[in-house]
Amino acid sequence: MGHVHVLDHPLIQHKLTHIRDKSTGTKEFRELVDEVAMLMAFEITRNLPLQETTINTPVMEAKTKVLAGKKIGLIPILRAGLGMVDGVLQLIPAAKVGHVGLYRDPETLKPVEYYIKLPSDIEERELIVIDPMLATGGSANDAIHSLKKRGAKNIRLMCLIAAPEGVEVIKEEHPDVDIYLAALDEKLDEHAYIVPGLGDAGDRLFGTK
Numbered sequence: 001m002g003h004v005h006v007l008d009h010p011l012i013q014h015k016l017t018h019i020r021d022k023s024t025g026t027k028e029f030r031e032l033v034d035e036v037a038m039l040m041a042f043e044i045t046r047n048l049p050l051q052e053t054t055i056n057t058p059v060m061e062a063k064t065k066v067l068a069g070k071k072i073g074l075i076p077i078l079r080a081g082l083g084m085v086d087g088v089l090q091l092i093p094a095a096k097v098g099h100v101g102l103y104r105d106p107e108t109l110k111p112v113e114y115y116i117k118l119p120s121d122i123e124e125r126e127l128i129v130i131d132p133m134l135a136t137g138g139s140a141n142d143a144i145h146s147l148k149k150r151g152a153k154n155i156r157l158m159c160l161i162a163a164p165e166g167v168e169v170i171k172e173e174h175p176d177v178d179i180y181l182a183a184l185d186e187k188l189d190e191h192a193y194i195v196p197g198l199g200d201a202g203d204r205l206f207g208t209k
C-alpha cells in the first residue's frame with residue numbers, strides 16, 4: 001500500500017498558512033507556492049539512492065557520493081500544477097517535464113483530459129506527479145492511469161493539500177504510489193472543494209475569476 005507523507009517541516013507549515021489565507025494576493029500566492037514546492041522537493045527526494053564516486057579535491061583524492069539510479073521526471077497536471085514546477089526545478093534542474101492537461105467538469109466533477117505530452121523515456125524515470133489539490137482524487141487518478149498506460153512504473157504524487165476522499169482513491173487505485181502532502185484537510189464540501197483548503201488553486205495562481 002502506498003504511504004501518505006504529511007511534510008510537517010515548520011517552514012512548509014508557516015508558508016502554507018499564508019497560501020490558505022484569502023487575503024493573500026496572486027503575486028504573493030504564486031511566490032509562496034513556488035517556495036513550498038521547493039521545500040517539499042527537498043523532503044520528497046530524501047530517500048533517493050546514492051552511489052560512490054571518486055574525485056580529486058584540491059587536497060587529495062576522495063571517495064564521495066552522487067545520485068544513483070533513475071532520472072527524474074516532473075509531471076504537472078495543468079493548469080494549477082504548473083505553479084509548483086519551478087520550485088521543484090530549483091532543486092532538480094536536470095529533471096524532464098511532461099504535461100498532463102485535465103480539468104474538472106464543474107457539472108459532473110469528472111476530470112476531462114485535453115492534453116498530454118511526456119518525455120519519451122518515462123518508463124525509465126522516477127516520476128513526480130504535481131498538483132496543488134487532491135480533492136475527489138479524480139484528476140490525479142486519471143493522470144496516473146494515463147502515465148501507467150504509457151509505460152510509467154515509478155510514480156510519486158505531490159500535492160499541497162488533500163482531502164481524505166482523494167487520498168483513499170489514490171491508495172485504492174494506485175497502491176504503488178506514495179503521496180506527499182503539506183496538509184491533509186478535513187473533508188470536501190458539496191462542490192467538492194477541500195475544507196478548509198485554499199479555494200481554487202488555478203484561479204488563485206493565475207488571477208482568473
Ligand code: PRP
Binds near residue numbers: 105138140192202
Ligand atoms: C483542480 C486542481 C486539481 C483538481 C483537483 O484543477 O488543480 O487538478 O482540481 O480536484 P479532483 O481531485 O476532484 O479531481 P481544476 O479542475 O480546477 O483545473 P485548473 O487547474 O485548470 O484550474
Ligand code: URA
Binds near residue numbers: 135192195198201
Ligand atoms: N480544486 C481546487 O482548486 N480546489 C479545491 O478545493 C478542490 C479542487
